[in-house]
Amino acid sequence: MEILFSMAEDFIAWGRDxxxxxxxxxxxxxxxxxxxxxLTFGLACCAIEMMATGASRYDWDRFGAGVPRASPxxxxxxxxAGTVTLKMAERVKLLHEQMADPKxxxxxxxxxxxxxxYEKHGYHVLKGVDLVIPVDVYxxxxxxxxxxxxxxxxxxxxxxxxxxIA
Amino acid sequence: xxxxxxxxxxxxxxxxxLEVLRGLGVTARHFIENIxxxxxxxxxxxxxxxxxxxxxxxGEHRLMFREDGSIRCTACMLCATACPSECIYIExxxxxxxxxxxxxxxxxxxxxxxxxxxxxxxxxxxxxxxMDTGKFPLPETGxxxxxxxxxxxxxxxxxxxxxxxxxxx
Numbered sequence: 001m002e003i004l005f006s007m008a009e010d011f012i013a014w015g016r017d018x019x020x021x022x023x024x025x026x027x028x029x030x031x032x033x034x035x036x037x038x039l040t041f042g043l044a045c046c047a048i049e050m051m052a053t054g055a056s057r058y059d060w061d062r063f064g065a066g067v068p069r070a071s072p073x074x075x076x077x078x079x080x081a082g083t084v085t086l087k088m089a090e091r092v093k094l095l096h097e098q099m100a101d102p103k104x105x106x107x108x109x110x111x112x113x114x115x116x117x118y119e120k121h122g123y124h125v126l127k128g129v130d131l132v133i134p135v136d137v138y139x140x141x142x143x144x145x146x147x148x149x150x151x152x153x154x155x156x157x158x159x160x161x162x163x164x165i166a
Numbered sequence: 167x168x169x170x171x172x173x174x175x176x177x178x179x180x181x182x183x184l185e186v187l188r189g190l191g192v193t194a195r196h197f198i199e200n201i202x203x204x205x206x207x208x209x210x211x212x213x214x215x216x217x218x219x220x221x222x223x224x225g226e227h228r229l230m231f232r233e234d235g236s237i238r239c240t241a242c243m244l245c246a247t248a249c250p251s252e253c254i255y256i257e258x259x260x261x262x263x264x265x266x267x268x269x270x271x272x273x274x275x276x277x278x279x280x281x282x283x284x285x286x287x288x289x290x291x292x293x294x295x296x297m298d299t300g301k302f303p304l305p306e307t308g309x310x311x312x313x314x315x316x317x318x319x320x321x322x323x324x325x326x327x328x329x330x331x332x333x334x335x
Contacts, residue, residue, distance in 0.1 A: 056208045056209055057208050057209060057210065058210075058212060059209045062212075110280065110281045114278060115251070116251055117281045119250075119251050119252060119279065120252060136307060137306070137307055138278060138305060139305040140277045140278050140280070140302075140303045140312060141282065141303070142281035144302065144305075145302050148302050148303075148305060150212050150213070151305050154213065155304075155305050155306070155307060159307055
């Protein structure tokens with residue numbers, strides 16, 4: 001009888017370790033990081049480099065991030081690419097609020113990270129998009145190479161893989 | 167029945183299904199060509215396969231040395247003044263060499279602020295800073311690790327490039 005009890009305990013422990021939340025969380029994270037659908041959204045010259053990353057030479061579809069959605073309701077990833085002016089900052093914040101959870105933000109380029117060349121005299125530029133929305137990955141460069149944006153996507157995937165759900 | 171170019175269509179074109187099959191044949195030919203001979207694929211597999219940057223690519227900075235191994239920078243602040251994004255921070259100290267006035271004790275470049283314009287390289291009268299490392303700063307999840315200090319910049323020489331500058335100033 002005791003053997004049966006211990007076997008049952010072992011089975012429950014095995015299920016706790018292998019079946020229940022951990023595996024489900026891992027599966028959810030795997031699904032999320034393999035289908036980072038970006039929002040079709042570019043503000044300035046960094047967006048040209050983002051388009052180059054989406055084109056066939058660099059092809060971010062290889063990392064599952066290649067289905068740009070025209071609606072923020074369907075998008076997971078917001079690549080803020082280009083100078084965020086003060087007028088645009090409200091719209092960026094609105095778009096970020098319209099995206100469904102879980103949502104991720106990549107700040108691409110110096111302008112987005114902290115004003116870049118407009119830092120000294122830019123009266124109209126937001127000095128860093130993380131003043132209005134939370135940023136997951138910073139991609140420095142002006143503009144970053146497509147390789148750098150791909151590295152940023154890989155970094156974001158690592159971050160999602162390591163994230164615990166509640 | 168006429169095509170858009172005004173030419174009269176042949177019977178095989180009017181049947182339509184044959185032309186559809188011909189188009190599918192073109193697609194299938196490209197598919198098989200790209201499966202068998204991967205040379206015609208434009209995509210390169212980035213993290214595994216890296217294509218070298220052009221030689222004029224402005225990447226991460228590096229600080230050069232003189233022939234005697236001392237740092238070339240004289241902390242004259244010209245680069246920090248020319249910088250449009252104010253990403254260079256320099257603290258000077260007295261140079262041990264009596265012929266030279268100052269040398270940097272802190273030389274920090276914030277890679278997040280840097281716009282890679284190369285104005286610091288153009289402004290430098292001593293050829294102390296160069297941007298020819300061919301590396302780009304890697305993305306991070308936080309802001310902390312992007313400030314590159316003098317130890318990093320003086321050791322940022324790629325293996326195929328000399329860290330000694332023989333320029334006369």
